[in-house]
Amino acid sequence: MTLTKVLPDGLDTFPKLLARNAVQWANLPAYREKEYGIWQSWTWSQVSEEVNALAMGYVALGLNEGDHVAIIGRNRPYLYWAMLAAQAAGAIPVPLYQDANAEEMAYVLEHSGARFVIAEDQEQVDKVLEIKDQTPAVEQIIYFDKRGMRKYDHTNLNAYADVQAEGRAGHSRLEPVLTERQAKQDENSTCVMLYTSGTTGKPKGVVLSNTNIIASSISSSEFDTLTTNDSVLAYLPMAWVGDFIFSIGQSCWTGFCVACPESPETMQADLREIGPSYFFAPPRFFEGLLTTVMIRIEDASKMKRWLFHKYMDHAKRVGPDLLDGKPVSFGDRLKYRIGDLLIYGPLKNTLGLSKVRVGYTAGEAIGPEIFEFYRALGINLKQLYGQTEASVFITQQPDGEVRADTVGVPSPGVEIRIADNGEVLYRSLGTFVEYYKNPKSTAETKDAEGWVATGDAGFIEESSGHLRIIDRAKDVGKMADGSMFAPKFVENKLKFYPNILEAVVFGDGRDNCTAFINIDLGAVGNWAERNNVAYTSYQDLAAHPEVYGAIQAHIEEVNTSVAKDSMLSGCQISRFLVLHKELDADDGEMTRTRKVRRKVVGEKYADLIGALYDGSSKIATETEVTYEDGRKGFIKATLELRDVKMVAA
């Protein structure tokens, strides 16, 4: 696709956007962070000064044009500035997942050839130093938090504040360099490189241009009419494309304020204090929040419990209609208002979602009950479908057309087409440039006309024009009898039960389906407490006969529901087991964004899958686990396997 000039003049790179904001919104807050218990704010003009000082410091340290600058840490204003500063100095920011282990980090650093690494604190610096031998290209490390860093050899190690000070000191010498480098940038220059989480194989570096990011930010901001008055809480990994779009792209375009939590543990409290108007969270977050609410209601007094259920039933009946502006009778409206006063309002306030004007969930399918719960409360929660290669947006749900089972209509400027094999293809201004140093994958994913294969199988519903996603295209298979096998379809239904944290369904090329289940320790643990069931560990609770009974009941319900789908009725589950450990990203069983790596799980637990199909009722197994600090250990367990009733289609 040839690129003609698509971005507004003078606003086609981030340094230019920042310069505009520093004048246009000089005194409006751009970033906030809670530190020492107080929300600290920086205005756009302050941010611009900080970013330029850091950019000049980079240049003084020897950063070249076109270099990659790796950024590792949790969401902090300083690290967002580090990315903006990299762009201001003509380099390309590459944010990394902060919880990546040394090996994963080594791959990305080595692959991107980053010469500069910006690390948040001692922990991240240690990781970078640990893999020094595998990443010879790394020359300078800049750290933000000075704690514990005093005794390190500072030959190639610099404090963030010192780099800025150097930049400020060399102002007259360095500023012309920045100006010169920025003059060369335009809408086709690379804006950022983001590594995909990689459910299969090694992560790929997705190169996104200024057009990709800025055009997507403009159209999505307009879609939801975002303004300077909006606010967001930045708590999702900085390495994820969504965070880059929300916290840098849309924020720089519309000028709204990005707030960073005090620490990962205080996120919920900070959410409540900030009360964002624009909020994004993966389904997992909403599921977890709902589970917490339900647990606390179970523990509440009888009166409160009664009130909650009475009004929630009403909200579920009329809440979504009210939100969509459909006609609702006067009596129901009145009752909803009373409920709002007594239950919905205080609950939303406690959850920190009172002010949410636009809320999105994406990444995975969300349970209809969960989705309806939040909409019933009057929170405008919508779904969107996107990926890194599209600069997030492929489809999203417009106000008034929100449903749990679709992902919405194509986002503005996006074309969608379904390939012959059922795979969803799209084309837009957000479409990525290439995979870094990987022309083969680029060619496989993006064709000559710019159509990108999503890897997801889906179809466009004729009645509404909404897109529906069935499963990952490569996961969709055939059962032995030739009927369609879509594991995710069944897994999602299972995961909608609060007791089930994760499920992995097998059955490709076999006679029937089987499943691994991970219980949710929070929900099941609370149940155990209330019912006087004693347990010592996750493993112990997972193997409890009553827990097995509960899970079995859930699966039977799912089977009934699956049986109703004419296309997928063969995907009913015949046997299952509850795993003795939680699937974990540290063990490589999941990606850092917590998607199951089906192949890894299949190989690692081959013995268990074998047992699911050979009819045995028990199996002894031993599994290697990796602790957070990289040490390894083994856990042994004897697992029970159970048969489940299936329903005739």
Place this chain on the structure above:
Amino acid sequence: MSDAETYVTADGRTIGPPIMEMRDITLKFGGVTAISNISFDIREGEIRAIIGPNGAGKSSMLNVINGFYHPQEGEIWFRGKKRKPMKPYQIAQQGIARTFQNIALFKGMSTLDNIMTGRFTHMKTNIFWQALWKGPAEREEVENREIVEKVIDFLEIQAIRKTPVGALPYGLQKRVELGRALAAQPKLLLLDEPMAGMNVEEKEDMSRFILDVNDEFGTTIALIEHDMGVVMDISDRVVVLDYGKKIGDGTPDEVINNQDVIDAYLGVSHD
């Protein structure tokens, strides 16, 4: 260890001359001699461990240092001066803070308020200003709150700032207690079994914090601890007590090879 007044450790910390000296301390409770004729010193900037089997007199020693017990014999020298018998609060004012073996926090109060009590000795305004709230009292509250918030940040307990400490797990309560002692910005920090009852991970965290306190603020630390692994890992010098007597004193390596210490820990008949 060098005998020089000041030396630098292998990891780059400067250890100064003794900040506190115990000279021939004897402490008796009626007919029971808890501590008998013990002398040792604590140098500025070091981590000094006091170890010994149960009933060896470790906690009594700590109580002597912070003025809760008054020894019948012997002298205590602190920062170059001989110390008169003092009340515990006077000793707190001198810059000595401690934590307790059995957590001694205000269970109904929040983490923040508990740590704020550590600033008590630094608050100067009288009850009149405090009641009026405006003016000097407000200014003082803000100053002290800032110090407390830095402690909270240092110990990474922001998430439990407003939680009543009674509702916290044991390991976190221990951390809050350390926070309260730190809030006093002590010259000498006494820790009475900071890791008792903790799991491995909590012990590692606590060790990290103790080392960081010593490293970042240069605080001198004297600690009692049962976990030998921890003691050997983090302390500069160790004094070993048994039945109220000192049986060893030196670097961890010296102490671990001392026959009396081995006997005391493995148990031999006392004749």
